[in-house]
Amino acid sequence: MASYTVQAGEWGVHGITLTASEITTVHFPDDVDEIEVLSHDGAAPIYFTVDGSQPAIEGRASRIIPASISAATVQPPTAGPTVVKLISAGAPKVSVTRT
Template sequence: MASYTVQADEWGVHGVTLDAGTVTTIHFPDDVDEIEVLSHDGAAPIYFTVDGSDPAVEGRASRVLPAAISSAQVEPPTAGPTVVKLISAGTPKVSVTRA
């Protein structure tokens, strides 16, 4: 499981390649108002959560970006530190940033 921390003076992590079937966690130690998840290459669908819970491939409690170059902007439903978790059945390249 890969894990990254984005400090308050940083925008996000860029160009991270997900490992198939493995959760990647992005920690923002502050309360972020809006998160953007960007699929660089559309190599595979990306499932993600912004509330700290674990996503699942094709999981009903997970948000999804399709297998296409695309992005989603989401307001985390929690207060305090923001935790974004991502998973994919493939190995797409993603960025996770403050929006």
């Protein structure tokens, strides 16, 4: 399980490769208004949450980026520190940034 912290004044983490079936966590210690999750290579679908809850592959409570080079922009529904969690059945390369 990989974990990254993005401090205030930093934009995000870029070009990280997810490990199949393992959750990757990106912590923003501040309250972020909007998050972008970008799939660099479209190698596999990416399932994610922006409220700190656990994502699941094909999970009904998870957001999804399909297996394509694309991005999703989401407003976290929580106040306080923002926690993004991602999982995939494959090993896509992703970036997670504040917008």
